[in-house]
Amino acid sequence: MSVVAALAYALLGGGALLALVRVARGPSLLDRVVATDTLLVVIACGLAVYAALERDPTLVPVLVVVSLLAFVGSVSIARYVGGMLLRSEGDGPAA
Amino acid sequence: MTDLDSAADVVAAVCLLLGALLCLTAGLGLVRFPDVLSRMHAGTKPQVLGVLLVMLGAAIRLHGWSASWMLLLVAAFQLVTAPVSAHMVSRIAHRRRHVRRDLLLVDELGGEPAELGGDEPADAH
Amino acid sequence: MSRGRLATRLRHQLPLLAWLVLVWILLWGTWSWANLISGLTVALAVTALLPLPPVTGGARLRPLPLVRFVGHFLADLVVSSAQVAWETVRPDRNRRGAIVAVQLRTDSDLLLTVISETLTLVPGSLVIELDREQQTIALHLLSVRDRADVDRQKAAVLAIEDRVVRAFGSAADVAALDRQPDQPERTSS
Structure with missing residues (x-):
């Protein structure tokens, strides 16, 4: 099981690092939103892998909160950017 | 009994590893793909399947605890919510002209997202 | 009359209520009458305080096409995850x-939601x-080789619509599938 643990943590850590690279480099706000979303989901996966390997369900409620926060966060940023768009260009959905 | 347990553990380990691998490819796609819309693809498909597999593996390992139901609930939430946030972000990206048009083979919206379709069915050319 | 309206409203809210109670019980993780009753209370409070427009009108489940849809969906x-990877x-x-x-x-809020989530x-x-x-639905395709590939992927979209409607749609929705797709009905609704 320790081999599985090392391998799974390495894969997840690689994914999280790459997502962080995109958060740092991402030319636009939306790139960063996508990358943050992915990063949070990778963190949730990491918590689940820990809970599975240790057979320790203490962290599972945290995992639920993290995965829902990823959704709420990206939707609220998308709505915020969309609101700026409507005001700046003046072409609402009725146009 | 121990045979059954070890078999379930092997299945769970395979699920966890495959899920982690898919999370890695999601990160890789985020870095390598050229524009926002392609990156959304990387952020939705492999990632959703990855979360499903990891949660399934964890639910197998935590079999018997009440927490395993919570893990399956997380997986179901991910299935429902990931397309919604992906759609919202990609719609904003398209409206704000964040699309690299030189990378498109076909663009049937023609850069006028407000007048989608028009009078005739939009796939008549 | 208001009683009949209340009945229809309750019928439309029932799947949502059931789903909320199910989520509540799954969050607690164990089945008990106390969880069921408290979940029912919370679900009623949520639907009364934050009402949603009814979207489930006329939907029904057909078991065999549903199995077909879920099987296709998982496969x-x-x-597609392997492709993107x-x-x-x-x-x-x-x-x-x-x-x-x-x-x-398709002309149904619920069906269009399911179709676009699936897509x-x-x-x-x-x-x-x-x-x-x-x-009309606008899609971004990740990778295409040529025009024929685009047409093939468009046909796949219509096939998914077909499966979703046959699994969840009402009889009128299924009948709409068989009309000519290039002559949409403008006069109705």
Whole structure:
């Protein structure tokens, strides 16, 4: 099981690092939103892998909160950017 | 009994590893793909399947605890919510002209997202 | 009259209530009468305080097409995840994306929601815009080889619509599938 643990943590850590690279480099706000979303989901996966390997369900409620926060966060940023768009260009959905 | 347990553990380990691998490819796609819309693809498909597999593996390992139901609930939430946030972000990206048009083979919206379709069915050319 | 309206409203809210109670019980993780009753209370409070427009009108479940849809969905999810994963590691960058518009034949809020969620998850597509009045959906395709490939992926979109409608749609929705797709009915509604 320790081999599985090392391998799974390495894969997840690689994914999280790459997502962080995109958060740092991402030319636009939306790139960063996508990358943050992915990063949070990778963190949730990491918590689940820990809970599975240790057979320790203490962290599972945290995992639920993290995965829902990823959704709420990206939707609220998308709505915020969309609101700026409507005001700046003046072409609402009725146009 | 121990045979059954070890078999379930092997299945769970395979699920966890495959899920982690898919999370890695999601990160890789985020870095390598050229524009926002392609990156959304990387952020939705492999990632959703990855979360499903990891949660399934964890639910197998935590079999018997009440927490395993919570893990399956997380997986179901991910299935429902990931397309919604992906759609919202990609719609904003398209409206704000964040699309690299030189990378498109076909663009049937023609850069006028407000007048989608028009009078005739939009796939008549 | 108001009693009849209340009855229809309750019928429309019932699936939502059941779903909320189920989520509540799953969150607690154990089944007990106390969980059921408290979940019912919370679900009633949520639906009374934050009312949603009814979307489930006229939907029904057909078991056999539902199994077919779920089976296709899971298989496609695995295939498309593998495809996108392969796209991320393949060395050559010759493939290009495409934005296409597809004329759907369905006219139901719930069905369009299910279709677009499925489309985002399943093939190489991502929903960008959904024109509710024209029933037109705009998709971004991750990688296409040529025009024939675009047409093939559009046909896959229509096949998914077909499976979703046959699994969840009412009889009128299924009948709408068989009309000519290039002559949408303008006079109705």
